[in-house]
Amino acid sequence: MLREARLARWLGGLERMYQWHHWTGMAAYVLLLVxxxxxxxxxxxESPALAWETLSPLNQNWPVWMGWxxxxxxxxxxxxxxxxxxxYRTWRALHAGLGLAVLLGLIHLVLLGIDEPVLPILGLAALLLGWRVIRxxxxxxxxxxxxxxxxxVADGMVEISLMPLADAVKxxxxQFVLVAFFEGPSFRGCGEFHPFTVTSADVDHLIRLGVKALGDCTRHIQSIEPGVMARVQGAYGAFFANRLATPQLWVAGGIGVTPFLALLRSGPVTQPTTLLYLYRAESDAAFLKELRAxxxxxxxxxxxxxxTGSELPDLNSLLPDAQRLAGYECYLCGPPGMMTGLMRALRSRGIAARHIHFEKLGFR
Ligand SMILES: Cc1cc2nc3c(=O)[nH]c(=O)nc-3n(C[C@H](O)[C@H](O)[C@H](O)COP(=O)(O)OP(=O)(O)OC[C@H]3O[C@@H](n4cnc5c(N)ncnc54)[C@H](O)[C@@H]3O)c2cc1C
Known part of the structure; x- marks a missing residue:
């Protein structure tokens, strides 16, 4: 998962890279277990005793323990x-342990005297892990x-404008970018890269991001101030790539409104479009006034x-019926639970998967 914007574009997007990353990781893990x-x-x-000796971590030496x-x-x-x-933070630390596990597994082979083709693979693994960590x-x-x-812009949500100090991201x-906020006059950022959708990109290369307080880092970002340094990676994402000239249904759950807002800010829609914007309460509904205008x-x-209040909304009663949706392209963006419910409701209306496009607001 090198997260290089150019590589992501070439491989069909960061989301697809994550899918490949998960499936190849799982396949490799099964082989390693076997x-x-x-x-x-x-x-x-030769003998059951030898078979047990081979499998048991007892009475082994360092090279084998390293494998275990x-x-x-x-x-x-x-x-x-x-x-x-x-x-999420604990998960990330444990996930990073997988990289260490790969290195230990390869060293285990080298210590056992199996250095071909292990040494070049070890070198490549160290290079790619180093690349990921450094860049x-x-x-x-x-x-x-x-x-x-x-x-x-709403309760627990702030819209931040960022000015480039060198070449701007395209x-x-x-699309979304990965942003890390650092220090300002009296603000100390958490310094980690987090993904945020760009809500508008101006001609003078200013970019805007809407950040909702969802965890420790984003809660802290609510008190950000002008003058804070940031670093930006990207841009990533192909949510609206290859849009067809057909009527569209857009469904946004809470902060999932950001990609639709970005598209609307870039110009008027070209096809009949319904934007269904779901939020808990008016005070949570970021950008609602602007969207109404x-x-x-x-x-x-x-x-x-x-x-919708704090209960899960009845998506079946909120979505247009099957007859109205025929010939529509559907775009969904919101929290993972809502996305699963929306997919189910749309599929039950006979909408084929190829007409449903979605952006999940989380990588895991
Ligand atoms: C493609 C994409 C676009 C997004 N766009 C927006 C947006 O426009 N506005 C907005 O407010 N939020 C957006 N998010 C969600 C935002 O990234 C998380 O809310 C934020 O990272 C939470 O960090 P935290 O430390 O405050 O919370 P935590 O409690 O650490 O995390 C809360 C959840 O956020 C996700 N998350 C946390 N850190 C990361 C990370 N480094 N990379 C990926 N996911 C992470 C995880 O699913 C986690 O369970 C987007 C997420 C994705 C994947």
């Missing part, structure tokens, strides 16, 4: 992938920006803004 069993099965031909340590790290890291209740996590090569303004409406000025845009 290999001590395969070695033991091979030894079984690698497998244990892999098991813990991957178990966390399936346990949704693990906090991705430490942000070497990310573009420097300065916070120009920060305006509250953004199309609906845009809908009033554009006869093709139909805005349906619905306060």
């Amino acid at each position: 290999h001590p069993l395969a070695l033991s099965a091979d030894a079984w031909m 340590l690698s497998l244990v790290l892999l098991m813990v890291g991957l178990a966390a992938t399936f346990e949704r209740r693990v906090p 991705g996590d430490l942000g070497v090569g990310a573009r420097p920006y300065l916070v120009k303004s920060a305006v509250p 953004v199309t409406p609906g 845009l809908a009033e000025a554009d006869p093709r845009l139909d805005l349906q803004a619905v306060a």
Whole structure:
């Protein structure tokens, strides 16, 4: 997961890279789990005692224990992938342990005297992990920006304008960037890269981001001030790529309104478009006034803004019926739970998966 914008574009987007990353990781993990069993099965031909000796971590030496340590790290890291209740930060630390596990596994082979083709693979793994840490996590090569303004737009949400200090990132409406905020006159950022959708990209290369307080870092960002340094990676995402000239249904859940806002700010819609904007309460509904003004000025845009309260909304009663949706392209963006419900409701109306496009607001 090198998170290089150019590479992501070439491979069909960061989301697709994550899918490949997960599937190849899982396949490699299954093979790794099977290999001590395969070695033991091979030894079984000679004697069951030898098979047990091969499998048991007891009475072994350092090279083999290093292999076991690698497998244990892999098991813990991957178990966390399936346990949704693990906090994101803990999950990230455990996930990073997988990289360490790969290195330990390869060193285990070298210590066993198997250096071909292990040494070149070890070199490549170290290079790619180093690349990811230095360029991705430490942000070497990310573009420097300065916070120009920060305006509250709803309860627990602020819109931040960023001014480039060098080359600006190239953004199309609906794309997102990875941003880390650092220090300002009296603000100390958390310094980690987090993904945020660009809500508008101006001609003078200013970019705007709407940041909702969803966790420790984003809660802290609510008190950001002009003059804070930021670093920006990207842009990523192909949510609105290859849009067809057909009527459209856009469904936004809470902060999921940001890509639709970006598209509307870039110009009027070209097809009849319904934007169903779901939020808990009016005080949470960021950009609602602006969206209402845009809908009033554009006869093709139909805005349906619905306060759902704290209960999960009845999506079936909110969505247009199957007959109205025939021939529509549907675009969904919101929290993962809502997206699953929306997908189910649209599929039950006979909408084929290829007509449903979505952006999930979380990588895991
Ligand atoms: C493509 C995309 C676009 C997004 N656009 C916006 C936006 O326009 N406005 C907005 O307010 N939020 C947006 N988010 C969500 C935002 O990134 C998270 O709310 C933020 O990272 C939370 O960080 P935290 O430390 O405050 O909270 P935490 O409690 O650490 O995390 C809360 C949840 O946010 C997600 N998250 C946290 N850190 C990361 C990370 N480094 N990378 C990916 N996901 C992470 C995880 O799903 C996690 O469970 C977007 C997310 C994605 C993936």
